[in-house]
Structure formats: C-alpha cells, structure tokens
Amino acid sequence: MTKSEELFQRAVKRIPGGVNSPVRAYGSVEEAPRFIQGAVGSKIFDVDGNEYIDYIDSWGPMILGHNNQQIKEAVIRASENGLSFGCATEKEVEMAEFICERIPHVEMIRMVNSGTEAVMSALRVARGYTGKSKIIKFAGCYHGHTDAMLVSAGSGVMTSGVPDSAGVPKGCTQDTMIAVYNDLKSVECLMEESNDQVAAVIVEPVGANMGVVPPAEGFLQGLRDLCDKHKALLIFDEVITGFRLSFSGAAGYFGITPDLVTYGKIIGAGMPVGAYGGRREIMEIVAPAGPVYQAGTLSGNPIAMAAGLAQLKILWEDQDIYKRLYQKGELLFDGIRKIFKEKEVPYQVNSVSSLGCIFFTKEKVTDYASAKTSNTKAFSDYFQYMLNHGVHMAPSQFEAMFLSDAHTETEIQATLQLLQDYFA
Numbered sequence: 094m095t096k097s098e099e100l101f102q103r104a105v106k107r108i109p110g111g112v113n114s115p116v117r118a119y120g121s122v123e124e125a126p127r128f129i130q131g132a133v134g135s136k137i138f139d140v141d142g143n144e145y146i147d148y149i150d151s152w153g154p155m156i157l158g159h160n161n162q163q164i165k166e167a168v169i170r171a172s173e174n175g176l177s178f179g180c181a182t183e184k185e186v187e188m189a190e191f192i193c194e195r196i197p198h199v200e201m202i203r204m205v206n207s208g209t210e211a212v213m214s215a216l217r218v219a220r221g222y223t224g225k226s227k228i229i230k231f232a233g234c235y236h237g238h239t240d241a242m243l244v245s246a247g248s249g250v251m252t253s254g255v256p257d258s259a260g261v262p263k264g265c266t267q268d269t270m271i272a273v274y275n276d277l278k279s280v281e282c283l284m285e286e287s288n289d290q291v292a293a294v295i296v297e298p299v300g301a302n303m304g305v306v307p308p309a310e311g312f313l314q315g316l317r318d319l320c321d322k323h324k325a326l327l328i329f330d331e332v333i334t335g336f337r338l339s340f341s342g343a344a345g346y347f348g349i350t351p352d353l354v355t356y357g358k359i360i361g362a363g364m365p366v367g368a369y370g371g372r373r374e375i376m377e378i379v380a381p382a383g384p385v386y387q388a389g390t391l392s393g394n395p396i397a398m399a400a401g402l403a404q405l406k407i408l409w410e411d412q413d414i415y416k417r418l419y420q421k422g423e424l425l426f427d428g429i430r431k432i433f434k435e436k437e438v439p440y441q442v443n444s445v446s447s448l449g450c451i452f453f454t455k456e457k458v459t460d461y462a463s464a465k466t467s468n469t470k471a472f473s474d475y476f477q478y479m480l481n482h483g484v485h486m487a488p489s490q491f492e493a494m495f496l497s498d499a500h501t502e503t504e505i506q507a508t509l510q511l512l513q514d515y516f517a
C-alpha cells in the first residue's frame with residue numbers, strides 16, 4: 094500500500110469522505126487521492142516521493158507557481174508581529190488602496206475569508222441596495238456553498254431553483270432563478286417573469302466550474318444591458334478569473350464593467366482570503382458605514398494580507414506575465430487540439446488564456462447541458478494515465494486546468510507528448 098493510500102484509510106475514519114473539500118476525494122476518477130508533501134514552481138510532490146507537473150495550482154491561487162520566494166518572505170516577516178489581532182491594521186488599508194487604485198470598477202472593497210463568503214455578502218449587498226430579492230444565476234456556474242447558490246434548475250426553466258444539496262430548505266433557494274449560460278433570452282424571460290424583482294445577476298464571466306465555458310461574443314455586454322434595463326446589479330464572480338485573465342480580471346479582459354465583483358483564490362496567494370467590492374455608492378451600505386450587516390473575526394488577517402498583497406504587487410509590476418500566461422495557454426491548448434484532430438477522437442477543447450479543459454464530446458460546449466454530454470469515463474481513463482505518468486490535473490471533467498507563470502515550455506511540451514503517447 095502506498096503512503097497516500099494509508100493516509101486516505103486513516104482520513105476516511107475521521108474526516109467525512111476523508112477530505113475537507115469534496116473534489117479532493119478523486120471520487121469521479123476512480124483513483125485514491127494523492128497526499129501532498131510540498132510543491133515548488135510548477136512541480137508538486139506527494140508523500141510517496143512522486144513528482145508531478147501541477148495543473149491544479151491550488152485551484153488558481155498559485156498563478157506565480159508554488160512556494161514563491163517573495164511571498165514566503167512576506168509571510169514570515171508578517172508572522173513575526175503576531176498572527177492576528179482582531180483589530181485594524183495598516184496592511185488592510187494598503188490592500189484596499191492597492192486594488193482600488195488599479196481597478197476602476199472597484200472603488201471600495203471588503204475583505205472576507207473565502208470565495209463563498211464573498212459571494213454570500215455580495216448578494217446581501219445587492220439585495221440591500223436594490224431593495225429587491227430575486228437573484229439570477231446560471232446553471233453550471235459555481236459560486237461557493239452558500240445556501241442560496243446550492244440550487245439547480247427546477248423542472249420548468251421558468252421556475253425558481255430547487256435545492257441541490259440536502260440540508261438546504263426550499264425557502265433559501267426560492268428567490269434564486271436559474272438561467273442558461275450564453276443564452277440572453279433565458280435571462281430576459283426570467284427578468285420579465287419576476288416583474289422586475291431581480292436584485293442581481295451573478296455570473297462567472299468565464300465559466301470555469303463546468304469545465305471551461307467561455308462567454309459567447311456579446312453575452313457579457315448583453316447581461317450588462319439587461320441589468321441596466323431592469324435596474325438589477327451585475328455581479329461578476331471573479332474568484333477564478335480575477336487577477337488571472339488580466340490584473341482587472343475578466344472585466345478588464347472583456348471590457349465590461351460589473352457593479353460588484355467577488356474575489357478569492359489568487360487574492361490570497363494560497364491563504365484563505367476572499368473579497369467583494371464595487372462602486373462606492375453601493376459599498377457604502379455595508380456595516381458599519383451602512384445598514385447591510387457583514388463581519389468576520391479573521392477578515393483582513395495580517396498574514397493573509399501580507400501574502401495576497403505580495404502576490405498582487407508582483408502581478409501588477411510584471412504585467413508581461415499576462416502575455417506569458419496567454420502564450421502558454423495557446424501552446425498547451427492549441428497543442429491539445431492538434432493532437433486530437435489527428436486522432437479523430439470526439440472532443441472539444443475550450444480555453445481562455447491560462448484556463449482550459451478538454452471535453453470528450455462531439456457537441457460544442459457552450460453551457461451546462463452541452464458540458465454534460467461529455468463522456469466522463471473517457472475523461473477518467475485519460476486522467477488516470479496522466480496522473481500515473483506525472484501530470485497532476487483536476488480530478489474531474491468539470492474543472493479547469495490552470496497554468497502558472499512557473500510552467501515552462503519544456504513542461505508543456507512534455508505534457509503534450511504524454512497525451513500523444515496516451516492515444517498511441
């Protein structure tokens with residue numbers, strides 16, 4: 094038995110499913126999860142001494158690669174002063190200024206501890222600001238595990254969502270309506286059906302939790318227009334895309350201005366951080382400035398701020414990084430397309446810059462329904478081969494591959510070669 098297998102056996106006795114977040118259990122790919130010892134740059138090492146090229150990157154935060162020296166030093170320096178005070182610190186002001194002075198649509202920002210918390214708070218703010226209660230989300234978009242977002246479409250598309258998890262009462266999801274990604278008509282219908290009671294439309298500006306699904310030409314602008322017309326707020330959930338597609342996220346990349354944004358993952362550089370922000374007049378309704386309550390004992394934690402700010406400063410100062418990430422994305426994902434083309438295997442490769450994924454289907458993947466046509470058994474076979482030959486990818490068809498600045502051309506070529514070998 095490997096050490097990973099041993100650890101997993103111990104883990105399942107004391108942690109539900111053996112993991113602290115479900116995707117880590119490798120349930121859909123029929124493998125035992127690898128327990129990780131450490132990571133450097135683009136490489137990750139398990140407890141059995143295996144080395145992998147890592148395309149999970151902690152689900153995005155490690156955009157500079159693992160164990161970055163400057164970030165590590167910032168964390169060590171900050172920790173010398175104490176781990177938490179539960180009081181205001183200079184680093185929080187610096188973090189807020191650094192973001193707000195560089196991202197035009199973020200005039201004020203509030204730090205929280207996860208993407209889930211950021212979304213939960215942004216929705217409350219949208220409802221408080223507009224005085225309306227309905228929220229439109231898209232099937233296949235993930236916005237964390239807050240009750241109101243754990244919904245799936247009811248039987249009729251035009252109904253309110255139904256709970257997608259045990260333990261979520263109907264009352265928590267009855268104001269959440271589900272639209273179809275890349276389908277503006279579905280949004281417009283819901284807006285009209287709700288008699289203009291929609292407080293906000295929340296969207297992943299690049300779908301990255303149903304595999305990768307890019308926004309169709311005009312989709313994000315269409316959402317902007319519909320929100321303006323119906324006096325709803327547009328919330329970009331940039332927990333994955335923020336600071337990844339550009340410093341100003343997908344909003345900057347596609348040139349669309351949301352009213353509120355949520356951040357997570359990259360903003361904490363690997364520490365548990367989330368944030369939400371937007372226009373001043375909206376954010377000023379948050380307590381204690383205004384009537385919408387939201388709080389956090391560890392929010393703006395000094396170590397987390399030191400880590401996140403160190404990473405954001407590197408990203409800002411070296412903006413060529415976004416060109417490099419784009420080029421690496423082209424190298425990897427175009428490389429994969431080429432291999433598949435020659436093999437005549439049914440596939441789709443969707444990608445936007447450094448995010449991408451393979452779907453094993455003939456159908457173009459533009460929304461959740463088409464994503465689900467993918468042959469997950471084919472994915473699982475491919476995943477197992479790659480894992481056992483040194484490539485660490487998200488253990489699910491419905492997740493993205495993440496490139497970092499630490500991935501080299503040589504490693505990307507090696508990954509492509511492996512894919513060639515798999516089909517040979």
Ligand SMILES: *Cc1c(COP(=O)(O)O)cnc(C)c1O
Nearest residue numbers: 207208209235236237332333357
């Ligand atoms: C990861 C993710 C979240 C949830 O963030 P957590 O930090 O895991 O709570 C929310 N939205 C999107 C788009 C995400 O990818």
